[in-house]
Amino acid sequence: MQLYSYTNMQHNFRHIVLPIAIISIFFIVGCNGCGENTSPAVVGLNTQITWGGEKIAIGDTVIDFAGRQVRPEKLICYISNISLRQVDGNWISSESLDRLDFMPNSDFVDGVFPFEMIEETYVFDSIRFSVGVPEELNTDVVPSNYPNDHPLGVVGSADMHWPMMSTYFTMKLEGKVADIPGEEIITPFAMHPATNPLYRTLSFELPETMALYPNEIRNYQFNLDLEKTINGNAGIINLNEIGHSMGNVENTVRFVDNLSTAWTLIE
Amino acid sequence: MMIRCTSKYLLTIIISLMVLAIGCDCGKDQGWEATPYTIQIPTFFPPMDIPPDNPMTVEGIKLGRLLFWEKALSLDHSISCGSCHSSEASFSDPNQFSEGINGTLGDRNASALINLGWSTSFFWDGRAETLEEQARAPVVHPLEMNVQWETVVDRLQNDDFNNGLDYPQLFCDAFGTHDITENLSVKAIAQFMRTLISSDSKFDKWRRGETELSDLEYLGYQLFLREGGDPEVSPGGEFGADCFHCHGEAGLQFSDYLFHNNGLDAHFENDPGRVDVTGWVLDSGKFKTPTLRNVALSAPFMHDGRFASLEEVIEHYNTGGVPSTTIDTFMKYTTGGLELAPQQKDALIAFLNALTDTTFTENPDFQDPH
Numbered sequence: 190m191q192l193y194s195y196t197n198m199q200h201n202f203r204h205i206v207l208p209i210a211i212i213s214i215f216f217i218v219g220c221n222g223c224g225e226n227t228s229p230a231v232v233g234l235n236t237q238i239t240w241g242g243e244k245i246a247i248g249d250t251v252i253d254f255a256g257r258q259v260r261p262e263k264l265i266c267y268i269s270n271i272s273l274r275q276v277d278g279n280w281i282s283s284e285s286l287d288r289l290d291f292m293p294n295s296d297f298v299d300g301v302f303p304f305e306m307i308e309e310t311y312v313f314d315s316i317r318f319s320v321g322v323p324e325e326l327n328t329d330v331v332p333s334n335y336p337n338d339h340p341l342g343v344v345g346s347a348d349m350h351w352p353m354m355s356t357y358f359t360m361k362l363e364g365k366v367a368d369i370p371g372e373e374i375i376t377p378f379a380m381h382p383a384t385n386p387l388y389r390t391l392s393f394e395l396p397e398t399m400a401l402y403p404n405e406i407r408n409y410q411f412n413l414d415l416e417k418t419i420n421g422n423a424g425i426i427n428l429n430e431i432g433h434s435m436g437n438v439e440n441t442v443r444f445v446d447n448l449s450t451a452w453t454l455i456e
Numbered sequence: 457m458m459i460r461c462t463s464k465y466l467l468t469i470i471i472s473l474m475v476l477a478i479g480c481d482c483g484k485d486q487g488w489e490a491t492p493y494t495i496q497i498p499t500f501f502p503p504m505d506i507p508p509d510n511p512m513t514v515e516g517i518k519l520g521r522l523l524f525w526e527k528a529l530s531l532d533h534s535i536s537c538g539s540c541h542s543s544e545a546s547f548s549d550p551n552q553f554s555e556g557i558n559g560t561l562g563d564r565n566a567s568a569l570i571n572l573g574w575s576t577s578f579f580w581d582g583r584a585e586t587l588e589e590q591a592r593a594p595v596v597h598p599l600e601m602n603v604q605w606e607t608v609v610d611r612l613q614n615d616d617f618n619n620g621l622d623y624p625q626l627f628c629d630a631f632g633t634h635d636i637t638e639n640l641s642v643k644a645i646a647q648f649m650r651t652l653i654s655s656d657s658k659f660d661k662w663r664r665g666e667t668e669l670s671d672l673e674y675l676g677y678q679l680f681l682r683e684g685g686d687p688e689v690s691p692g693g694e695f696g697a698d699c700f701h702c703h704g705e706a707g708l709q710f711s712d713y714l715f716h717n718n719g720l721d722a723h724f725e726n727d728p729g730r731v732d733v734t735g736w737v738l739d740s741g742k743f744k745t746p747t748l749r750n751v752a753l754s755a756p757f758m759h760d761g762r763f764a765s766l767e768e769v770i771e772h773y774n775t776g777g778v779p780s781t782t783i784d785t786f787m788k789y790t791t792g793g794l795e796l797a798p799q800q801k802d803a804l805i806a807f808l809n810a811l812t813d814t815t816f817t818e819n820p821d822f823q824d825p826h
Contacts, residue, residue, distance in 0.1 A: 248738045262738060262785070293736040333502035333707040337574075343502040343707035344576055348714055352705040353681045363785045377785035379692075433692030433786075435683055 230311075230401050232271055233408035234300035234318065236289055237455075238264065241416040247291050254420045256370035259428060261415055264291040265349060266360035267322050267340065270390075271302040274315035276398055281311060286322065288340035288349070299408075304401065311401040314394065316409060320448055321359035321388035328385075329355050351383050358383045359445065362418065366428040378428040380418075382441050389445045393454040410455040421447030488632035490515045493647075495573065498655030499664055502707040504573040510588060510643045512650060515630040520648025522621065523641055525824040528611045530601035532557050537594065537645070538824055540566040543817050546750035547652060552761035556600045563599065563727065565761030568754040570747055570816070573650040576713045580743045580759040583733045587646035592638070605638040612636045619826070654749050654816035660708065662810070669810060676807025679800055681705070684773075690791040697773065697794055697804050701786045702745045710748035710811070717741040719777015719787040720758060727760065741782050752809045753817060766808055770801050 237244065240251040245261075253259045269286040287300035302318075304311075321327070326341065332350050335342035341357065343350075349358045362380040367373060401407055419426040423446035434441045490513035495504050506512055523529065525538045540554035540562075541547040547569035553561040564580050572578070578590035594600040595608060612623040613636045624634040631640050659677075661667040669677065680703075682696020704712040715730040721741060724731075730739040743759040757763040763772065776793035777783060788794055796804070816822075 248736065293734070293738060331500075333500055335502075337502055337505050343574070343709065344713060346706060347576075347704065347712045348701075350704060350706040352700055365785065374781075375779055376790055377783075377787075379785045430691070432690055432791075433683060436687050436692030 228403045229303040229305050230403055230405045230407065232273070232283065232302045232304060232316075232401070233406060234268060234271060234287070234289075234302065234411060235408050236298055236300070236411045236413050236452075238291060239412055239414045239416075242414065245415070246293070248293050250374065251416070252370075253366070253416070253428065254425060255427070257429065258367040258370070258372075258374050259364060260366070260374050261362060261364040263361055263363040264415070265289065265358075266320055267349065267357060268300050268302075269319045269321065269323050269326075271300075271316070271318040273304070273311055273313040273401065274317070275311055275313050280317070281307075281313075286326070286340055288345060306401075306403040309403070312398055313401065314398045315392060316395060316454070317390055317392035319388060319390040320445070320452075321382075321385075322357045324385045324388065327356050327388075330357060354384060356383055356385075359387050359389075362415070362444075364428075368429050376429045378431045378434075380426075380431065380434045380441065380444050382434065382445050387441060387445050389448055391449055391452050395454070412453045412455050414451045414453070417451035418444055418447045422450045423447045488628070490630055490632070493517055495650065495653070498653065498660070498708075500660075500708050501571075501655065502574060502709075504650065506573075506650070507586065507588070510646060512647050513630060515626075516644050516647040517651055519626045519630045520644035520646065521822070521825055522623075522626065523645050524648050525826055527826075528617045528619070529595050529603065529608055530557050531603040531607075533617060535601060536824075537591075540594075540600070541569050543819075543822055544753070545755075546570060546654075546753040546817055547822075548754040550755065552756050554600070556597070557602050560599050560602075562597075564759050565756060567746060568750060569649060569652050570654045570749045571709060572652060574707065574709055575711075577744060581730050581733050582715060582744050587649055588639075588642045591642040591645040591649070605641075608641070609636050609638055612641070652816075652822060654813040655708070656815045657749065657813040658810040659807075660813070663708065670806065672803050672806040673810045674807075675800070676803035676805070676810075679796070679804050680807055684786070684794045685788050685791055686795055690788055693791075695795070695800075697770075697796060697800070698786055698788075699748075699804075702784070703748050711745045713745065715739065715742040715744055716784045717743075717780065717782040718758075718773075719780070719783045719789055720760075720762070720772070722778050722780045724780075729759070738782050741780060748808060749811050750813055750816065752812045766805050767801070770796070770804055774801070 239245060245251060247261055247264055250258050250260050266289050267286060268289055270282050270284060272280045272282040274280050283302040283304045285302045287302060289298045289300050291298050332341060332343045332346050337344045339345050346357060351358055359382040364378060365374045366376050366378055368376055419428060424443045426440045426443055431437055431440055493512040493514050495512060497503060525536045527533045527536045529536060534557055540549045549566035552565060553563060554566045555561060572587055578584040584590035584593060595603060595605060611617055615623060623636060627636050627640060628634045630644055658667060662669045679697040680699040682694040683692050684696050684698030685693030686695060687693040702712050702716050703710045724741040728740050730742040731737060755764055757769050763769045774794045774796050776788040779789045783789055
């Protein structure tokens with residue numbers, strides 16, 4: 190009886206349990222293969238800078254609304270929470286962050302924002318992103334807690350960490366301006382918006398609905414018109430009076446409010 | 457039975473001989489393995505990125521230290537890396553310009569070697585992007601050690617300078633080969649330099665809650681963090697010293713790793729600085745922000761060592777610097793400088809002195825082993 194039973198068990202194992210187990214493993218692995226559908230898509234934010242509609246590079250000399258020569262020398266900003274609005278009205282966020290560092294002699298910069306794909310396809314009609322670091326990441330910050338290649342890490346945030354307030358700058362625009370048209374470009378200005386009240390979210394309607402699939406890389410071309418940041422819908426900023434924006438809260442607010450019209454979606 | 461027993465003995469002898477043979481040759485593919493070394497990251501410091509092709513090992517660091525202090529790395533056997541990067545001066549040179557072989561003078565002040573494992577570029581103009589690349593350059597520089605690497609490798613390989621060290625074996629211990637190369641040499645030196653970590657100044661201890669800063673030191677720290685200038689004439693000013701914009705405190709490294717023109721000169725013919733690397737004209741006159749760690753030990757200051765004391769440095773910033781096309785926007789050259797009062801200058805110096813770490817400069821693991 191015992192022998193029979195053992196043999197029977199062996200038979201059952203070989204012919205019933207084992208195939209079921211193999212098929213189960215196959216299914217489990219197969220389902221895991223669905224992970225391919227959850228692979229992130231990537232949305233690229235390619236931003237080109239202009240001045241009054243004309244392409245410029247950092248270091249170029251341009252003319253402001255008062256006819257004064259202006260030379261932007263540094264432009265860096267954090268972009269976060271790039272989000273897509275699905276046609277049903279729901280927003281999905283990449284919950285990612287990148288630093289746009291406009292290099293000398295270059296008129297554009299790329300930001301990369303991976304989207305975890307929960308659904309197989311997103312069909313969306315609007316895109317939005319925020320300029321600055323989200324509040325939850327921007328209070329009592331410790332850059333050394335991030336890896337060095339992270340935009341908020343010590344190296345990644347070089348020049349963008351404000352130790353006094355333990356926060357990150359939203360954006361930095363620095364350069365020099367002539368006091369009078371035609372004179373030497375010598376007066377420094379530094380627009381350094383920081384802290385959470387100066388975080389701004391910008392939204393853009395797409396000309397037509399777009400689909401986003403797993404593994405897809407979708408680039409959007411944006412334009413940042415620096416002239417509009419100092420002469421925009423929120424008002425005018427005299428760069429030769431700004432010095433360091435920290436003492437010019439009204440101007441700093443004006444600067445970040447002007448971003449809503451300074452930043453436009455090209456395609 | 458006798459035959460089986462003899463076979464066993466023979467087998468044992470053969471295996472033992474094979475083991476011995478493998479042990480004698482440390483070829484990489486024959487079981488060589490160096491002892492991994494894990495860098496202890498100090499509190500509040502960021503992670504250190506180690507190049508995957510140059511992992512830290514005990515043997516590699518030991519070799520790197522020997523090479524760092526090895527005078528055979530100069531043409532006439534007169535100087536080593538350590539000759540211009542003296543440990544008492546926080547691995548910098550107390551002379552304005554370092555003396556190369558035959559008394560030739562360099563044209564920039566030798567930088568302090570501190571916490572380089574966190575740095576993203578090397579030399580005052582940032583022309584080297586890795587420590588390995590940095591370690592390569594002074595050996596062949598005509599104003600420094602002025603010798604070809606082939607010569608150095610030959611010396612180390614053949615021990616023709618009779619210093620009693622078995623460099624081929626040391627390389628074998630570190631890298632698994634007796635064949636000495638330039639690349640392995642700079643890798644070893646870079647490993648050693650990554651261990652040159654300073655994290656035990658009074659300021660560090662204060663940050664860790666182990667001690668108190670004096671009132672004067674704390675005032676200096678506050679000035680360090682505050683915007684410079686009188687707000688009536690310098691918008692945004694807070695009567696601070698405005699150090700933090702460049703000597704960022706993030707990760708306690710006191711450098712933003714970037715390049716700035718801090719208003720030393722109106723023209724840059726003598727030393728164009730960063731522009732020689734990037735070619736971008738607005739990088740003219742810009743130099744890498746040095747760390748402030750051990751700044752009180754690493755005089756003279758600036759890329760050309762023009763200031764002999766911290767007082768002179770502070771006075772320079774206090775006056776606002778010399779205007780030029782590329783001067784940093786945070787220099788107060790249009791508004792009369794920082795306008796620090798004498799007591800504020802004293803406070804700033806007290807704070808800078810609190811960044812002194814003599815456990816670093818006196819660390820026996822960093823000294824000349826020859």
